[in-house]
Amino acid sequence: MNTKLGFIAFGLALLAVVAGPSYKGGGVSINPRDLASIVDHELDHVTAFELGRSIMDGESTYIVIDLRDSSRFAGYHIPGAINKSLVELVDASYNPNQAIVLYSDGGVHSAQGMFLLWAKGYKHVFMLKGGLREWQEEVLHPVIPPRSKGRVGADSVQLLKKMSLFFHGSPALRLQIPERPRLQEREKMRDEC
Amino acid sequence: MSAPLYPNGFLSENAGLAIAVILGIAFGFFLERGGLGSARKLAAQFYLTDMTVFKVMFTAIITAMLGLFWLSWLGILDLAQVHVLPTYLVPQAVGGLIFGAGFMMGGYCPGTSCVAASIGRRDGYVHLLGMIAGIFLFGEVFPFLRQFYNSTSLGPITLPQILGVSPNVAMFLIVAAAIAGFSLATKVERWAEHRGFPSSKGNLSTHP
Numbered sequence: 275m276n277t278k279l280g281f282i283a284f285g286l287a288l289l290a291v292v293a294g295p296s297y298k299g300g301g302v303s304i305n306p307r308d309l310a311s312i313v314d315h316e317l318d319h320v321t322a323f324e325l326g327r328s329i330m331d332g333e334s335t336y337i338v339i340d341l342r343d344s345s346r347f348a349g350y351h352i353p354g355a356i357n358k359s360l361v362e363l364v365d366a367s368y369n370p371n372q373a374i375v376l377y378s379d380g381g382v383h384s385a386q387g388m389f390l391l392w393a394k395g396y397k398h399v400f401m402l403k404g405g406l407r408e409w410q411e412e413v414l415h416p417v418i419p420p421r422s423k424g425r426v427g428a429d430s431v432q433l434l435k436k437m438s439l440f441f442h443g444s445p446a447l448r449l450q451i452p453e454r455p456r457l458q459e460r461e462k463m464r465d466e467c
Numbered sequence: 468m469s470a471p472l473y474p475n476g477f478l479s480e481n482a483g484l485a486i487a488v489i490l491g492i493a494f495g496f497f498l499e500r501g502g503l504g505s506a507r508k509l510a511a512q513f514y515l516t517d518m519t520v521f522k523v524m525f526t527a528i529i530t531a532m533l534g535l536f537w538l539s540w541l542g543i544l545d546l547a548q549v550h551v552l553p554t555y556l557v558p559q560a561v562g563g564l565i566f567g568a569g570f571m572m573g574g575y576c577p578g579t580s581c582v583a584a585s586i587g588r589r590d591g592y593v594h595l596l597g598m599i600a601g602i603f604l605f606g607e608v609f610p611f612l613r614q615f616y617n618s619t620s621l622g623p624i625t626l627p628q629i630l631g632v633s634p635n636v637a638m639f640l641i642v643a644a645a646i647a648g649f650s651l652a653t654k655v656e657r658w659a660e661h662r663g664f665p666s667s668k669g670n671l672s673t674h675p
Contacts, residue, residue, distance in 0.1 A: 280646050286533045287642035290635045296539035296546050344610060361617065365553045370473070371480055395548070 309392065318388065319403040320375055326413040327433070329354060330440045339363065341378040341387055342406075352377065352409060353441065364390050370397070377402035377409070414443030471548055495582045498523075504582040506574025506590055507667040513571050515659035516666035518652035525645045532638055551623035558616050573597070 312318050320336075328334040329352075338355040340347050347357040358366065360383065368374060374391065376384040376399065384401035391399040402409065411417075416434045438445040473483045501523055502508045511517035538544040570576050575583055575594045583591025609616070627637040660666055 276649075280649065283529055283533060283642050284646060286537065287529075287639040290533070290536055290540075291639050293540055293635065296536055296634065344613060348610075359617070361620065367550050369480065 309389075319401045321403045322409040322412040323437075325352070325375060325402060326409070326437050326441065330437050336373045336375045336400075337368070338375045338377070338402075339387075341376055341383045346379075350406075352406075360387055360390065363387050364394060368396060370395070373398040373400065375400050375402055377405050380405045380407060410443075413437055414441055415446055416443075417446050471544065494578070495585060498579060498582045499586060503579045504586055504588065504591075505667065506583065506588075509570070509576070509579060510574040511665065511667035514664040514666065515655050516664050518656050521652055522649055525648055529642050529645045532641065536634070536638060551625060553623045554621040555617065556619040556621055558618060 325334070325336070325338070328336070334354070338352055340351045340355040340357045341360060341363065342357070343359075344357055347355075351357065355377075363376075364387075368391075374396065376387045376391075378384045378387075381401060381404065384405060388399050388401045404411075416438055418431050418434055435445045472478045478486070498504065502519060503523065508517055508519055512520040535544065535546065535549070539546040566576070573580070573590070573594050575591065577598055580591050580594035580598060584595045585591075605612075625634070625637075626641070627634045630637055630640075632640075
């Protein structure tokens with residue numbers, strides 16, 4: 275019996291030598307127009323507010339991946355996030371239906387990671403709009419107007435406060451009017467440009 | 468319809484998980500029926516008196532390899548969508564040594580320890596607990612190992628790339644090596660038994 279199976283395996287292997295290449299159905303194909311359309315319609319990102327709210331409400335279905343180096347990750351990261359370098363990100367396997375949110379300090383690294391995962395065929399990959407900076411500004415330390423009128427209603431103010439405190443941030447209760455930089459700061463800014 | 472079924476949306480997540488459970492049970496069942504639930508049989512591999520592990524593993528490799536090739540040749544499976552694990556040469560070699568040392572000392576590998584535990588062997592339970600503890604320990608010390616873990620990355624390379632031959636020729640060479648290996652393994656078993664090395668049938672003393 276074993277000898278027969280051995281002969282079958284040998285025969286199949288011998289036949290394979292002359293059978294020609296195996297089928298590779300193109301694997302991953304990228305349609306640049308589709309990708310451009312996704313970016314144009316802003317379907318490629320989630321905002322800090324959306325992510326924060328989904329985590330706070332316990333409804334987040336995202337895997338959140340922090341693409342910064344491990345020392346900065348250890349310093350602070352979005353609760354529940356895991357730390358991966360870009361190489362680790364593309365080497366890993368994910369559930370194809372799993373939604374993934376990538377973030378870095380700004381948006382460059384996460385955009386690169388998002389395109390790499392799209393190229394690997396993962397369709398539900400998003401970047402955190404504005405990166406960790408926007409997370410800090412909008413979720414951890416949001417600037418909340420003292421009176422709830424106009425666009426920002428009382429409910430929204432309460433939600434912003436609640437979310438900020440949930441993530442151990444500190445909502446700032448002040449008018450959202452940017453102060454004019456002082457003369458020294460303006461000169462410094464001009465030098466840095 | 469083209470396999471792999473799950474990435475191409477032909478299987479839901481729940482159906483995929485259900486099939487994984489069924490395949491896992493079947494895998495364990497056949498390992499047990501093959502005698503690989505016994506630490507004696509597994510330990511005898513290292514004394515060369517019982518080459519079952521070698522034969523089972525090599526059989527699995529060539530069966531899967533030929534199956535994947537011919538299914539893809541027939542257009543049923545898209546090999547480009549089959550994930551190839553990346554190679555990290557030194558960390559994986561070190562991991563292999565640790566794995567081998569554990570296998571030799573305990574008489575089980577992770578899969579066979581599950582099989583042994585499932586049929587009530589106490590040493591299987593101990594091995595399983597050790598494995599779980601090891602997973603947690605590794606998770607805790609991972610930040611310190613991270614640099615080493617990611618070192619000597621060669622990417623998802625394959626044997627045909629290393630050998631510089633077509634996948635078809637590499638496959639033929641592997642099957643030929645397997646058949647030669649099976650024949651040699653039987654001779655090695657006889658030689659080792661003749662030399663009186665500990666054997667699973669006789670003087671190999673491990674926990675039943």
